[in-house]
């Protein structure tokens with residue numbers, strides 16, 4: 661059926677209901693829920709209480725760095741080419757994992773792991789391997805766990821894709837906003853069609 665813009669009906673009440681800033685889906689609890697009203701003690705108790713339900717775990721790791729800014733970006737991101745920012749960030753992630761890993765019951769298996777960003781493939785090979793090793797030291801994975809990563813196709817090689825597979829990743833996502841070169845230029849994310857199809861073929865391999 662053909663689409664006719666003049667047939668679109670707008671529900672003003674619905675528009676007004678959502679006409680305000682909302683949290684993005686990429687973190688839970690969402691950033692809006694963080695406040696001084698929740699103390700560290702309460703937070704620890706909540707995590708420990710959750711152990712009694714024995715539910716499996718989903719882990720999310722945010723790698724906030726990107727080499728350049730896409731104009732449409734709404735992510736929590738730091739644009740920099742100073743790769744030395746990564747090591748201190750990883751050290752903080754390891755400390756965070758130490759805290760979380762010590763609270764979570766070891767019998768709870770990880771069924772989902774996701775690295776998002778930013779650009780997780782901003783990390784070098786050795787940093788990528790090390791982060792995965794440090795995660796696996798602290799958490800037990802279900803044998804069928806979904807282990808996924810977002811990549812930026814502009815900054816990934818075939819060898820990197822195979823390395824990701826070797827260390828356990830079994831799902832990849834990346835953004836294709838538009839194939840039109842003019843749009844790509846306008847949004848400051850130039851990734852020609854050939855590049856996209858190359859990266860897709862490496863992933864399929």
Ligand code: SF4
Nearest residue numbers: 726729730733735778
């Ligand atoms: S690659 Fe993703 S996170 Fe980085 S600037 Fe572009 S849209 Fe934002």
